[in-house]
Amino acid sequence: MSCPAPAGRVLGWAAGALRSTYGHTETADGRDAAPVQASIPVDLRTRETAHQPGNTVSAVRVPLPSQTSTPHARLTVCRQLLTGVRSRGREQHDVTRIVEAANRTGPWVLDSLAVRGYSPAYAAVGTTALKRRNRQSSLHHRPLLRIAALPPLHRPGTVNFGAVACGRTVTLTVVSHAERGAARRLADAVGHELELLAAQA
Numbered sequence: 001m002s003c004p005a006p007a008g009r010v011l012g013w014a015a016g017a018l019r020s021t022y023g024h025t026e027t028a029d030g031r032d033a034a035p036v037q038a039s040i041p042v043d044l045r046t047r048e049t050a051h052q053p054g055n056t057v058s059a060v061r062v063p064l065p066s067q068t069s070t071p072h073a074r075l076t077v078c079r080q081l082l083t084g085v086r087s088r089g090r091e092q093h094d095v096t097r098i099v100e101a102a103n104r105t106g107p108w109v110l111d112s113l114a115v116r117g118y119s120p121a122y123a124a125v126g127t128t129a130l131k132r133r134n135r136q137s138s139l140h141h142r143p144l145l146r147i148a149a150l151p152p153l154h155r156p157g158t159v160n161f162g163a164v165a166c167g168r169t170v171t172l173t174v175v176s177h178a179e180r181g182a183a184r185r186l187a188d189a190v191g192h193e194l195e196l197l198a199a200q201a
Helices: 006-022 071-081 085-103 108-117 182-200
Strands: 037-043 057-063 125-132 159-166 169-176
Touching: 006 037, 006 071, 006 125, 006 159, 006 182, 071 182, 159 182, 169 182
Parallel strands: 037 125, 125 159
Antiparallel strands: 037 057, 159 169
């Protein structure tokens, strides 16, 4: 099996962690059951524009494959989910620019969209994957070994996973606006997910 991109791996880890921590992670029971949705940032820069300063970022929403039974199967589903995600991100970015233009005449436009966008019913999970490509970085003449992300803390009922690759080290951060201790349990569950993947490699 080919290895998914970093965003796909973090999405798969999050799906496995939620499955092992909470078991049933659908938004309803029976006929109305629907998978929990995850929000993923998308870098819209191309190779030609990668050198330009600043960020050109959008976000897309995908169903979290937490009902898939094995870690490798979850990674396969995540790789498929993220196929074409950049074009979806561009479409979303174009819509956002239109909304921002409308917001100049009525600030309530973005406020109402923000309420929906941060709602756990819309996207209860956020995942972010970053890779530090410059391996020669240093701080106070000491090599930079790791970078920790600080994912945003959204509304109650949401959780965010952030992973940053720096050299040969990947540092995971989990923030949760759920019950006490949820972030620690989810982080430990990601560790267990990685152990399962290593055992099945």
